[in-house]
Each structure stands twice: as structure tokens, then as C-alpha cells.
Amino acid sequence: MDTARENRTWGALSDLPGHPMMWVLILTETVTFGLLFAIFAITGVVHSDVFSAGRAQLDPVLGGVNTLVLITSGWLAALAVEARVIGRRTIARLLLAGAAALGCVFTAIKVVEYATKVSVGIGLETDTFFTLYFLATGFHLLHVILGVIIIAAVAMYDSLDNLKTGTAFWHMVDLVWVVMYPLIYLVG
Amino acid sequence: MTRIAARQATRAWFLLVLFTALSMIVWHVGARGLVGSGIVLAATVLKGRWMLMDFLKLRHAPSGWQIALSSWLILVAVSAWSATAINLLRG
Structure with a gap:
């Protein structure tokens, strides 16, 4: 098998950056969280009063600060890849350390x-809203911890x-x- | 290429911060109806797209991948907006 054919063994996934197996995981997670968001939206219609009351007890500022923390972490991770491309390994590692540290701040x-x-x-x-709130944000938090590792x-x-x-x-x-942030904290 | 990619990531980060702040301001001024939700969810779709293009680097991936993942964003946003609309229509 020549190199070109070997590189195409993952089909369309070969066109994506990083190992294709990671993209299998990413796409699986995207579908899983998508279903969770759909359940959240549908249950929000069925139990609209419970959801309004539950949402009023959340702190959107804290959720917003966490959004800023995570997008800054993602930015540092993106810059780390660019630093590694040009061979600046120390800078790349420092940027990754910054990304991981912000992941810990989020946690x-x-x-x-x-x-x-x-x-x-x-x-x-407590109620349907908080069951879904803890399940969705808790499941995501497990991903953050795994991501830091x-x-x-x-x-x-x-x-x-x-x-x-x-x-x-x-x-x-x-x-x-x-x-997830606007769906749980802001909209509804 | 690398310098351009780093600049695109930095521009995306700036826009993500800006649109997150916009969403928080919209919530803070009490815009909770269809318009307020629409603004917040539109900002979410744009933010997600910048992350896909400039953080996950899908800008150079085949358009099928860009369309598939952008469609996921739009589908989630439309579901949430529809749920808000149904609740408002029911009073």
C-alpha cells in the first residue's frame, strides 16, 4: 500500500486535523450533546414554569465568566499548535500549560x-430543570477534566x-x- | 500560513469575547423574548462557527465537514429558539 493510499484509510475523516480516531470521538460527543440539548429544549416546553423558576436561580455572570475562561483556554491551545508548527516547542508547552491551567479555573x-x-x-x-442542569453541566465538566489530562x-x-x-x-x-451556556443560563 | 493561522485564531478569540459579552448584556437588560433569545442564539451560532474554522481549523477541510458541523450548531439554536417561541405563544 503506498503512502497516499495509507493516509486515506480513514476515508473522509483523513481530511480533518489530528488523528481520525479522535474525530470519531468528537463526532460521537457532538451527537450525544446534541441529543441532550434537544431533550433540554423539549422538557423546557413541557415544564416551562419549572424551567423559568430554575433558570432564575442560576448565576449567568458566573456562567459567562466560565465561557470567557474556556474560550481563552481554547485560543491558547490553538496558538500552541501554531508555535509547534514552527518548532517553538517551549513556547508551545507554555501555551498548553496556560490552556490546562484555565481548564482548572473553569473546574x-x-x-x-x-x-x-x-x-x-x-x-x-430538586426538580426536572436541576436534574438536567446537573446532568448536562456535570457530564461536560467530566470532559473538561479529561481534556486537561x-x-x-x-x-x-x-x-x-x-x-x-x-x-x-x-x-x-x-x-x-x-x-450549552446560553441554552441553560440565558434563553427560555 | 502559521502566522496567518495564529492571527485568525486571535481574531476569533477577540470576536468570541465580544459576542459572549454581547449575550450577557442582552440578558442583563432583560431582553428575554423572541428577539432577545434570537440575538443570543445567533451570536452562539457565529461563535461556534469561528471556533470550528479558526480553533478546530476546519477552514481548510472539505466543505462537507464545514456544512455538517455548522448545521449541528444551527439545528441546536433553532430548537432552543422554537422552544422559547412555543412557551411565549402559550402565554
Whole structure:
């Protein structure tokens, strides 16, 4: 098998940056979160009063700050790939460290937000809104934590392909939050 | 190419910050109806598209991928906007 044919063994996925297997994961997650958002929208219609009351108890400023934290992290990760392309490995690693650190800031803010809710007696079983709120944001938070681990791993094993693959996952996590923030905190 | 890509990522980051701030301002001034939701969701679709193009680097990928992932963004936004519209119509 020649190189050109070997590079095409993943079909259309071969056209995307990073390892195609990561894109299988990204596309699976995109569909999963898409279904979660659809369930959130439909349940918001069925239980509109519960959703309005629940949304009023969230802090959109905290969610907005977390959005800014995550998009800045994504920007640093994107710049890290560009630095690695021109062989600036130290700068790339510093940028990845910054991206991972902001991922930790996001996690800390989310934990504060959860703790605030729990302190006033709000939990997973309070009502339908908060069940979906904790499930959706908690599932995303697990992806953030996994993303920080992946970013740390590709900073250690910093081939260009690894960086493209690891940062692709991070950008997917970033993208999901950018969509999730208005759906849960702002619109409805 | 690399300098251009870095500049595009920085421009995307600036626009993402700007449109996130816009969404928060729209919420803060109390625009919760169809127009307010429409502005916030349109900003979300634009933000998602900049992330796909300049962070995930799909700008150079085949158009099929760009269309598929942009369609996901639009579908999610339209679902959320429709849910708001149904709730408003029901009073």
C-alpha cells in the first residue's frame, strides 16, 4: 500500500486535523450533546414554569465568566499548535500549560457554583430543570477534566500530530460549553 | 500560513469575547423574548462557527465537514429558539 493510499484509510475523516480516531470521538460527543440539548429544549416546553423558576436561580455572570475562561483556554491551545508548527516547542508547552491551567479555573468556578446550589438545598432531585442542569453541566465538566489530562499528556509527548489531536478534543469541549451556556443560563 | 493561522485564531478569540459579552448584556437588560433569545442564539451560532474554522481549523477541510458541523450548531439554536417561541405563544 503506498503512502497516499495509507493516509486515506480513514476515508473522509483523513481530511480533518489530528488523528481520525479522535474525530470519531468528537463526532460521537457532538451527537450525544446534541441529543441532550434537544431533550433540554423539549422538557423546557413541557415544564416551562419549572424551567423559568430554575433558570432564575442560576448565576449567568458566573456562567459567562466560565465561557470567557474556556474560550481563552481554547485560543491558547490553538496558538500552541501554531508555535509547534514552527518548532517553538517551549513556547508551545507554555501555551498548553496556560490552556490546562484555565481548564482548572473553569473546574474550580463550576465546583463553587455547585457548592452554592447545594448550600441552599438545591440538588439533582430538586426538580426536572436541576436534574438536567446537573446532568448536562456535570457530564461536560467530566470532559473538561479529561481534556486537561489530555492537554498535559500532549505537552509531554509533543509531536505535532499529538498536539493537533489533543487540542481538537479541547476545542470540542470548548464548543459544547459555548453552546450549552446560553441554552441553560440565558434563553427560555 | 502559521502566522496567518495564529492571527485568525486571535481574531476569533477577540470576536468570541465580544459576542459572549454581547449575550450577557442582552440578558442583563432583560431582553428575554423572541428577539432577545434570537440575538443570543445567533451570536452562539457565529461563535461556534469561528471556533470550528479558526480553533478546530476546519477552514481548510472539505466543505462537507464545514456544512455538517455548522448545521449541528444551527439545528441546536433553532430548537432552543422554537422552544422559547412555543412557551411565549402559550402565554
